[in-house]
Amino acid sequence: MAFLSADQILELTNKMSADPSLLGKIYKSKKKTYLERTVDHNLVEGLRSDGWEEYGTPLKTKTKIRKPKSHFDQFEDDLWCQLYDLGFRHLNIDRNFNLPYGKLDKEKKQIDIVAVNSDTVLLIECKSSEKPKKAPSFKTEFEALGQRLNGHKKAVSELFGSDKKTKFILATRNFRLSRESIDVKRLEEKNGFFYNDNTFDYVDRLIRSYKSAAQYQFLGMIFKGQSINSEKISVPAIEGKMGKKTYYMFSLEPRLLLKLGFVLHRTQANESEMPTYQRLLVPARLKGIGKFIDSGGYFPNSVILNFNELKRQKISFEASARGTHSNSRAGVLKIPNAYAIAYIIDGQHRVYGYSQSDFKDTNTIPVVAFKNLASSEQLEMFMDINQNQKAVSPTLRITLEEDLYWEAPRLDSRLKALRSSIVSALGGDQAGPLYGKIALGEDKSLLSAKPFADALLRCGLIPEAKGNRFVGQEKNSSLYNTDSLDHAVEMKSARNKTVAFLNACYEYAEEFFNDDEQTLNTFIVYNRGTYAFISLIGSLNKHLTQINEVDVNTPVEIRLDAHSKYLRALFEALAEINQEDKDHLLGKLGSGAEITWFKMFQNFVNHRFEEYEPADLLDWRERLDQELQSEGRALANAIERHLKKVVIGNLKVIYGKNWDIEIGAIQRECEKRAKEQMERSYKEGLGRNEIEWTDMFGVSDYKKIIEKYWGKTPASPPAHFKTFEQHFAFDIGEGSNSKAEKLKWLSYFGSYRNTLAHEGTREKGLNLHEVEFLRNISGRIELSDKQPLAS
CATH class of the missing domain: 3.40.1350 (Trna Endonuclease; Chain: A, domain 1)
Structure with a gap:
């Protein structure tokens, strides 16, 4: 019926x-x-109240209208x-x-x-x-x-x-x-x-990358493991062993591989299959492979598969007798005719290149197939195959680190996996505010994974480690219990706590900026703001840990409550930000941008709450203090003038008119620098400007000369002559037993001198401690001129 x-x-x-x-x-x-209609002119006015608007050129008797x-x-x-x-x-x-x-x-x-x-x-x-x-x-x-x-x-x-x-x-x-x-x-x-949204975006990218071939991956995803028909595919095959793994070698038509095959793309749409690892196809390369095949080209190397057997979908091998010269054996491999039963580990371009080829039904592709490899084993095989081919993208690499290092023997590697896992969970948690907003694996999205990974590396929510030891843990302010000996349990616990806390902070930002999405998306849910916001959260958590308001076991609701007044101070400052600060943040580019954003976020909070004044914020302010920078520059110039006077003066006393020949290699390098500077000045329209080679000494040149002629004296030293050791051997608290220890100050001075050379760059100055160091050296130089040091 x-x-x-x-x-x-x-x-x-x-x-x-x-x-x-x-x-x-x-x-x-x-x-x-838009919805579009064409109506009589006299009807337009009545439709405006319903959201319709005119567009295009009016017709003789009709008007084109539309509404979103x-x-x-x-x-x-x-x-x-x-x-x-x-x-x-x-x-x-x-x-x-x-x-x-x-x-x-x-x-x-x-x-x-x-x-x-x-x-x-x-x-x-x-x-x-x-x-x-x-x-x-x-x-x-x-x-x-x-x-x-x-x-x-x-x-x-x-x-x-x-x-x-x-x-x-x-x-x-x-x-x-x-x-x-x-x-x-x-x-x-x-x-x-x-x-869901992840699936839609993934399929959209499949269509762009695979064109008409996208239907195969799509159907494999929708009907994964379900039979296409009940008749098994029988192919002649050879069974062999590699390590403890059984594999099969055979040939199969592309039209069958396209239906049986599935690519584990690293995308949230395949989250149930994690770990996944594959990149999406390159459309131009796919098209080129199709043309290559249709022009008679072929690929002699094998596609690598893994048969993912299910309860009702199992492969079987009917073997003939084993030969006398090999442990491998021939036979017939019977493959269930089911969607997505064969995961393509290597060779997806070759398989999908056949999707529009005239040879899809007649060619056969050589295949090496394993069965029931764990996803982690497939990942390892994929990385081994591709390590000398096209580099894995930074985003994919960050995402893969979770699966590569989660059970690594080294602590620092496991923490790398933990950071990767947190980023993936933040972007993949459908109940979280960052769901679908972080680029993961091969997914493209609003936010890059890198600033999340960079911030988690340094913000303190996750501890730092070298080898198998934690570093910088005066008081553990992270959400990872560093005293725990059960690494597997603590990894999951720290991930869950960190993800829940960061999600709560972003939700708090969403609630505050409910009517001001532009500010939210300009400063918080924004690539340059990501590092700053998460770093600030970590810094606040460290502050609250130090004053005993939170600890590693504090529940997320209480932790957020403790942070909320500080976060609110940031949000209110961003909502009312003046144009100068806004331009400074949004105009900041390059590697220094993330630090500038972070420090300004800290500054906004400190203006409201003076008790929050971390050492790194004080350091940043000092480096922006122009009076301090002017003093540091004057001291550095004076020290360098003294170095030049003493170094050249001593060399002339010791070697007379041959002093320059004695340091010939340095002279030649300085002359080269002088000529290059003269050429630059000339090309900049400043005319010919003669430069003495002795004006091109650098701190490293002085250091080489002082080290080489450390205790050198002339044959008949004049009265009050002092060796370089007597002039420049200073104990700066790092020892004074060796020449290297006595000259350690010169290395610091060279570093500070280079920093001050970038006079036009903000945030590249010296802090108070470094200027005090220059004051100390300046005082010692004056003292050494008056009272010789013992050699």
């Missing part, structure tokens, strides 16, 4: 279309962000267009597609998108929010889903044929709904698929 009546079939069929021309027109309309689509309609249209781009050419053309699941009139459910191809039918329900927010409960809806789907499948069978697989998809936009949530678990138990 038929499930649908003839009238129902006709009604629903009329709401679908496979007409290429009509679908193309609908596609163009849905790609636009609602976010609900926009999401449905975006997803409809995505399926069209994937190659679906049988789609609904009416939003009111009410599909029966029972015999009663009320037993119908509106399906937002219906997409059909030769093998599958997708039934898609769309849920969206204008702004990111926590998803509502779908408990009631999903509990009845199983019964509805049974009825829907009967209807689909009569509408589109019984040979097609049906998949129900819940697609969401701007809903924070974790894949670990009860609702998603209910959906997956009913064999539904959860299509």
